[in-house]
Amino acid sequence: MTSAYASSYFIQMSNMDISDSPLLELGWKLAFFAIYFFMILQPISYGAFLLLSDKLKGHQLITFFGVLMLTALLLAAIPRWTANFIVIVLDWATSSEWHTSAMCGSLKISESTERYFGFNKDKYTVYFSNRDGKWGFEELQCAKDDKNKDSFTRVLVEQSNMPQWFKE
Structure with missing residues (x-):
């Protein structure tokens, strides 16, 4: 259960x-x-x-x-x-x-407060912890922009405030 x-x-x-x-x-x-x-x-x-x-x-x-x-x-x-x-x-x-970075084509994404699930994919699951006092999950989607350059978009899935223990 x-x-x-x-x-x-x-x-x-x-x-x-x-x-x-x-x-x-x-x-x-x-x-x-x-x-x-x-x-x-x-x-x-x-x-x-x-x-x-x-x-x-x-x-x-x-x-x-x-x-x-x-x-x-x-x-x-x-x-x-x-x-x-x-x-x-x-x-x-x-x-x-999980990985400490993600690749969207030739573009490398790496933030110290984030962990990335996936490897050389068009979509990653991102877990972030203590980013501006919040923790949660995002989807990172890789794409090409109008000029055919590598880019990405972030879609927030869920976010919560960091618990009290981590603020002190």
Whole structure:
């Protein structure tokens, strides 16, 4: 379930099939699994606490209560940390697997805040991170201009503000 949701969310964000980039797929799907795991762990731990609290004594009850509090803290943190976690995963996977430049004919495109997926193609998927306080995806389309010179156009697919951790 989390794998399908992760793939669907990624295709909406980037207009790219995540299975084309195996390392990115691994990191992305692990991130979504972790997020959903901690969200599901919360009600399970509450239920277990209610069922077992009268049977536990002393240090067992305190330990179990500590686990319950930890899951409550994690669940409270997940909505705040999700964007940070996603950006970290995208930065790690794209820096390891994607290119630092793209070629449109004889024109070379390279920005330090961007990673490019594709090689000698007419269309690239571009991931940008911390470009003017934003992160997201673009499509870079190669073409010839009126004078038959190499050129490119950028089409914004999705963009979001950088998470708070990266602004500080």
